[in-house]
Amino acid sequence: xxxxxxxxxxxxxxxIASAVGMLVVRNAVHAALFLVVNLxxxxxxxxxxxxxxxxxxxxxxxxxxxxxxxxxxxxxxxxDRDVDLKDRLFAxxxxxxxxxxxxxxxxxxALRAGIGFATKAPEGFDAVNDPGNTQAVAEVLxxxxxxxxxxTSILLIVAAIATMVLAQRKxxxxxxxxxxxxxxxxxxxxxxxxxxxxxx
Amino acid sequence: MRTxxxxxxxxxxxxxxxxxxxxxxxKNALLIFMSVELQLNAVNLALIAFSRMHNDLTGQVLAFFxxxxxxxxxxxxxxxxxxxxxxxxxxxxxxxxxxxx
Amino acid sequence: MVAAEAIPVSAADGALGLLWLLxxxxxxxxxxxLFFGQKVGRxxxxxxxxxxxxxxxxxxxxxxxxxxxxxxxRLVVQHLFDWIxxxxxxxxxxxxxxxxxATMILVVTGVGALIHIYAIGYxxxxxxxxxxxxYLNLFVFFMLMLVLGGNYLLLYLGWEGVxxxxxxxxxxxxxxxxxxxxxxxxxITTRIGDSAMMIGLxxxxxxxxxLDFEPIFGAAGEVLSNGAATxxxxxxxxxxxxxxxxxxxxxxxxxxxxxxTPVSALIHAATMVTAGVYLVVxxxxxxxxxxxxxxxxxxxxxxxLLFAGVCAVAQWDIKRALAYSTISQLGYMFLAAGLxxxxxxxxxxVAHAFYKALLFLGSGSVIHGMDEEQDMRKMGGLFRKMPxxxxxxxLGALALAGFPFMAGFFAKDVVLEIANTNERWGxxxxxxxxxxxxxxxxxxxxxxxxxxxxxxxxxEDAHESPAVMWIPLAVLALGATFGGWLSLGPEGRISSxxxxxxxxxxxxxxxxxxxxxxxxxxxxxxxGLILTWWIHGSGRVDWLAQRERLEPLPRASLNGWYxxxxxxxxxVQPGKTAAWLAAFVVDAKGIDGLVxxxxxxxxxxxxxxxxxxxxxxxxYALAVFVGAVAVLAWVGWRL
Numbered sequence: 053x054x055x056x057x058x059x060x061x062x063x064x065x066x067x068i069a070s071a072v073g074m075l076v077v078r079n080a081v082h083a084a085l086f087l088v089v090n091l092x093x094x095x096x097x098x099x100x101x102x103x104x105x106x107x108x109x110x111x112x113x114x115x116x117x118x119x120x121x122x123x124x125x126x127x128x129x130x131x132d133r134d135v136d137l138k139d140r141l142f143a144x145x146x147x148x149x150x151x152x153x154x155x156x157x158x159x160x161x162a163l164r165a166g167i168g169f170a171t172k173a174p175e176g177f178d179a180v181n182d183p184g185n186t187q188a189v190a191e192v193l194x195x196x197x198x199x200x201x202x203x204t205s206i207l208l209i210v211a212a213i214a215t216m217v218l219a220q221r222k223x224x225x226x227x228x229x230x231x232x233x234x235x236x237x238x239x240x241x242x243x244x245x246x247x248x249x250x251x252x
Numbered sequence: 253m254r255t256x257x258x259x260x261x262x263x264x265x266x267x268x269x270x271x272x273x274x275x276x277x278x279k280n281a282l283l284i285f286m287s288v289e290l291q292l293n294a295v296n297l298a299l300i301a302f303s304r305m306h307n308d309l310t311g312q313v314l315a316f317f318x319x320x321x322x323x324x325x326x327x328x329x330x331x332x333x334x335x336x337x338x339x340x341x342x343x344x345x346x347x348x349x350x351x352x353x
Numbered sequence: 354m355v356a357a358e359a360i361p362v363s364a365a366d367g368a369l370g371l372l373w374l375l376x377x378x379x380x381x382x383x384x385x386x387l388f389f390g391q392k393v394g395r396x397x398x399x400x401x402x403x404x405x406x407x408x409x410x411x412x413x414x415x416x417x418x419x420x421x422x423x424x425x426x427r428l429v430v431q432h433l434f435d436w437i438x439x440x441x442x443x444x445x446x447x448x449x450x451x452x453x454x455a456t457m458i459l460v461v462t463g464v465g466a467l468i469h470i471y472a473i474g475y476x477x478x479x480x481x482x483x484x485x486x487x488y489l490n491l492f493v494f495f496m497l498m499l500v501l502g503g504n505y506l507l508l509y510l511g512w513e514g515v516x517x518x519x520x521x522x523x524x525x526x527x528x529x530x531x532x533x534x535x536x537x538x539x540x541i542t543t544r545i546g547d548s549a550m551m552i553g554l555x556x557x558x559x560x561x562x563x564l565d566f567e568p569i570f571g572a573a574g575e576v577l578s579n580g581a582a583t584x585x586x587x588x589x590x591x592x593x594x595x596x597x598x599x600x601x602x603x604x605x606x607x608x609x610x611x612x613x614t615p616v617s618a619l620i621h622a623a624t625m626v627t628a629g630v631y632l633v634v635x636x637x638x639x640x641x642x643x644x645x646x647x648x649x650x651x652x653x654x655x656x657x658l659l660f661a662g663v664c665a666v667a668q669w670d671i672k673r674a675l676a677y678s679t680i681s682q683l684g685y686m687f688l689a690a691g692l693x694x695x696x697x698x699x700x701x702x703v704a705h706a707f708y709k710a711l712l713f714l715g716s717g718s719v720i721h722g723m724d725e726e727q728d729m730r731k732m733g734g735l736f737r738k739m740p741x742x743x744x745x746x747x748l749g750a751l752a753l754a755g756f757p758f759m760a761g762f763f764a765k766d767v768v769l770e771i772a773n774t775n776e777r778w779g780x781x782x783x784x785x786x787x788x789x790x791x792x793x794x795x796x797x798x799x800x801x802x803x804x805x806x807x808x809x810x811x812x813e814d815a816h817e818s819p820a821v822m823w824i825p826l827a828v829l830a831l832g833a834t835f836g837g838w839l840s841l842g843p844e845g846r847i848s849s850x851x852x853x854x855x856x857x858x859x860x861x862x863x864x865x866x867x868x869x870x871x872x873x874x875x876x877x878x879x880x881g882l883i884l885t886w887w888i889h890g891s892g893r894v895d896w897l898a899q900r901e902r903l904e905p906l907p908r909a910s911l912n913g914w915y916x917x918x919x920x921x922x923x924x925v926q927p928g929k930t931a932a933w934l935a936a937f938v939v940d941a942k943g944i945d946g947l948v949x950x951x952x953x954x955x956x957x958x959x960x961x962x963x964x965x966x967x968x969x970x971x972x973y974a975l976a977v978f979v980g981a982v983a984v985l986a987w988v989g990w991r992l
Contacts, residue, residue, distance in 0.1 A: 054254040064263050071270040071290060080282055087286050090267075094293050097260065101304045103312050106319075110296075113319055118289065118326050125330045126282055131343050139277070140346070141972055148276040148975060151982050152269035158985050159265035165992075169258045173304050180307050189316070192309045197317075204320050211324035218331035221338075276975050349968025 056100050067093035080126045084119060091115040102177050105186045260301040267294035281333050281343040285326070292322050372431045372448050375411050375458065376497040378404050383490035390483020395473065401486035402469035405493055409462035416455045427451060430503050430567075437506075444564055447503030452850050456699055457500035457631060460706045464623045465493050467825035471714050472615035474821035475721065485525060489619070492518035496624050500631055505554050505564040508632070512550070512596065515625045516543050522620065523612040532611040539605040546595020546602055553588030556581070566635070573638035586639050586646035590653075593629030597683045600657045604917055606680055610672040614717030617672060622679050622709035627702045630686045634695045651691025655783055657684030660914070662790030666797060667910035670727050671716045674798050677913075678753070679709060681791065688784060689768040692777065696850075697767040704760035704836055708752040711829035712795075715746035718822055719802060722815040729801045730897075731809035738815040741823045743803045745830040750799045752833040754792035755878045760836040765791075766874045773870055785877055792881025800890030 067090055074086035095110040139145050163169065181188050193201060271294060274287025296315040303311025337343050382404035390397040419427050429450040437444040450458075469489060476485050492515060499511025517540075524536030554564065560576050561569050577585065593599070598606040609621055620626070633640065633650060640646045658681050665677035682705050689698035720727055722739050736743045752761040765788055772781040807813045817823070865873070888894045900907050909915065 057254050060255045060259065064259075067263065068266060068270070071267055074286065074290070075270060075274045075277070080280060083283055083286060087290065090290065091293060094267075094297055097263070097297055098300055100255070101260065101300050103300050103303070103315075106296075106300065106312055106315060109316065109319060113323055114289075114293070118323055121326060121330060122282065122286060125334060129282075129334065129337050129343065131280060131282065131337070141967075141969055144971060144975060145277055148273045148978070151975075151978055152273045154982050155269045155272070155985070156262075156265055158982070158989055159262065162989055163258045163261055167258050167261075167305075169256055171258065172254060172256050174307060177304060177307055180309060188309055189312055192313050193316070196310075197313055200317060204317060207321065208324050211327050215327050215331040218328070218335050272978055276971055276978065279971075345970050348970070 059096065059100060063093045063096045067097070080131060081123065084122050084126060087122075088115050088119050091119065101173075102181060103185060105189050257301055257305045261298055264294045264298040264301065267291075267297070279344050279346055281336075281345050282330075284345065285329055285333070289322065289326070292318065370431070371411055372415055372429070372450060372501070373433055375408050375415070375448075375462075376494050376501065378408050378411075379490040379497070380494040383487045383494060386483050386487035386490065390487050391481070393483065395477075395482070397483040397486050398469070398473035398476070401490050402466060402473065404490055405462055405466040405469050408493070408497070409459070409466050412455075412458040412462045415450060416459060419450055419455055441562065442558070444504055444506045446507065447565070448501045449503035449566065450501070453631070453634060453699065454500045456703060456850075458497060460703055461493065461496050461500065461624050464706050464710050464829070465489075465496075465619060467828055468615050468619045468623075468710060468714065471618075471717075471822050471825040472613075474819050475615055475717055476613060481525070485522075485613070488518055488521050488525070489615070492522070492620060492625075496628070499628055503566055505557060505566070505569075508635075509550070509554060512592070512628060513547065515620070515628065516540060516547065516596070519543075519609070519616075519620050519625055522616040523609045525612055525616070529611075535605075535608040535611040539609050542602050542605040543595040546592040549588045549595075550592025553585050553592070556585045556588065560585070570638040573642050577639065577642050579642070579644055582639055582642035583644070583646050586636065586643050587649060589632060589636055589639070590646065590650055593632050593687075594653065595629075596632075597626045597629030597687070598680050599629070599653050599684060599687065600660055601916070603657065603661065603680050604913070604920060607673050607676045607913065610670070610676050614672070614713060614720065617676070618710045618713035618717070621676065622713050623706040626679060626683055627686070627706070630683065630690060630698055630702050633687065633690045634698055637690075637695055647691045647693065649691070651688050651780060654684040654687030654689075654691055655780060655787070657681065658688060658787040659684075659783060659790065662787055662794060664910050664913050665794040666790065667907045668794075669729055669911070671719065671729050671732075671798065671802065672713070672727055674729070674794060675709070675712055675716060678712075678791070678794060681787065682709065682753070685765065685768060685784075685787065688780065689771075692768065692771050692775070692780065694768060694771045697764070697771065701764040701768065704752065704764040704833070707760060707829055707832035707836055708749040711745060711749035711826060711833055712753070714822070714826055714829065715742050715749065718742040718818040718826065719746075719815075721818055721822070723811045724814070726809070726811045729798065732802045732807075732812050733805040733809075734803070734807040734812060735815050736803040738812075739817040741817060742826065745823070745826040747799055747803070748830045749833050750795045753795045754882060755788060755874065756882075757875055757878075760833050762874075762878075766871070769874060770870060773865055785873070788874070789877050789881050792878050793885055796882045796885030797889050800885055800888075804890040805892055 070086045070089040070093065074083045074090065077083050077086065091110065091114050095107045095115070098104075098107040098110060268291050271287045271289075271291035274290065275284050278284050278287065296318055299311045299315045299318070301311075303309060303315075333343055336348070340347065382401055386397050386401060393400075419429065431448045431450075433446040433448065435443065435445050469486070472485070472489065476482055479485065495511045495514030495518060497511070499508055499515060502508040502511060520536045520540040523539055524533045527533045527536070557569065558564060560581060561572070563569070573582070595602045606621060606626070610617055612621075640650070661677045661681035661684060665674050665681060668674035668677060682701075686698045686701045686705070689695075689701055718739065719732070719735060719742060722735070722742070723732060726732075748759075752759040755762045755765045769781055769784050769788070772778075772784055807815075888896050888899070912918075
């Protein structure tokens, strides 16, 4: 049996299963971890499709950076509980499931009518990936798509700045009045207790 | 590679559908966000499959850009969620249905 | 009737150029009195009377000029300005002076002036003295426009205008509810006729393309088929029925006596009510073109003559008796017109103007002297107390009854003679019965009022009226007595004066010979007078008891044979019910209900639609997804 077939048929179910798992579990951290598994399987698919560069990028950026960020926020906010079995919106879950099935069915019929389930990938991708996938991608990226590349870098800077602005708390000096108020309501004793008043 | 391209596309479609169900069904904003990431990944998979099918690297470059922008988007989105949490002490989207408060 | 030859139209030069002043002066003075009349007191009355007198002078001058022209050329039209000019339809303000309108303007301004002078005395002390004269002058203006108009639209303008003034003047003392009701009744009843007349005018425009008299009367016979002519004629006549109080639209005139007596005299005796007769005479060519229209006119006139006469004999109120008398006499005029004797109808109109105005003004004098009492049962023996009034009224009564050689004699008997010589026996016999009724009711009125012993305190204390009131009475009495010499039979002066316009009087050769005819006529008159003298004047008959024996007929007659009740049940009550239905059912529940239902429906729709805006992001996302799947399916299907 050809190796890529095996790989595909092993990792595709894992991919789907992990996606389903992410949907089902209650704990947000568990869901994030399922998503990480899913991202890994997709990375493998990239590899199957002769895109090794993206395979690496996927793992580093997506699974490595983005999901870590997710986990940071989940644990920071402590919102890992997601209760409520019954959805309060009318027919939300039912309709969502139904539509998802419908969507996949549409896609199935479209594919069958279009490409057909027998067409294999054409030969000749090796010629495209000539000096190596990374070099080829770099060539296309920096030559044909140089302008979007620069714009994207600006986008990243803007995103970073935006985040800093969004996340900051207002810093403010604590006034003397506030300190006195805090002292008045606090229960910690300011002096040692008188030994004569301790219970025997 | 011997696997028909259509299978990859179908897989991409199934993952996309699952991601949509996640968006529609979950109440926690973070989980919704994660479902959106799943959808984006499904699309990336489709892009790369097409790129392979047409022997053109444009698809891969596009997927690359998609990842970059997704990263930026996650950053900003999470910052917003944190800000909302600070204000309302909840990330339940059902609680955010009126413009006031 | 032998059709008249067409007369060439002359322009208005010389003295005739002042023709427009004739209606303009009363109009101007009317406005002056409207604005300033309240402040100047009696002067308002004097100025108003002067205005009409000046108009009379202009009218007399104009007629003199007209008479200076040879008979074949007595038609003058003065074009003042273009009023309507739409495409090929033009209406100008044209004043037309010919034999018919000449007669009318003299009557209107002459009798009108006398009544104005009388009114200065009668309305003395009234808080709205100035406005009264403004209305009177306004009426004179409209009446003059009616008779001087050279086309049907100006005639209609005057027609409506006199209706308005009649309403204003009947309801002059509007503080009393029944006066206001009477005014409304007059206006609404005549409106029915006016509406029919308007349709008639529309038909005229349809057939002739114009409303000017000359083209219409020249071509009436050719343009109109029998049916069309009948339709137009009857519609115009319907207007005349309303305005001239013929059966069945006569009901407003007895109630109109609620207005001041000068109003009753001027409008409801001498001028406005005769507008219908003028209309029929003027439109003679159209009536001639129809085979039955004139017969209808004659029959209506006859029926009215008899019906109103019967009602008049039973009235107790002196003014109501005179009102029914007016209705009856108008019936005579229409009878004349219906028989084709247009000149006779016009002469009757003139004579009637004199003696009826006289009788009304005299009755006003009597009422004044009786301290505003109008019931004849309370009068009696007033001859000694108010001699001038009595004598003038007696002369007027004799004229009405057709006493030999007075105006009424010539008027009435010309009509009967034409019926006689043309072998229209039904009209002759019934017309003679009508003459008997006329003599009876007017004799009764005179004997009850002036003779016998005074039957009440007011009668005991009655006094004569001031000079400003009895001088006009005297002038009118002269006209009533000697005016007959204008006519002198079918070939008389009036007939020949009118001949160019209305054609020859239809004189036949058959029937009773002249001597027998006149003997019968005089006998009828004298019978009526002597009968009433015996019953009411001689004191030998207890007329109240006799009347009781005949009940319930006299009561029915007194109430106009309950026509008013019938109209109330047939039209007024259903009308009120319909109005109530329209207001409270159709409008309040139906239309408002529909509008409210629409509003309510919108509200419910909005409330339903509001449910889509839940605020839940996930619902919106679901909607988006539904749409996406649907679009994909559709695209997939198509491909």
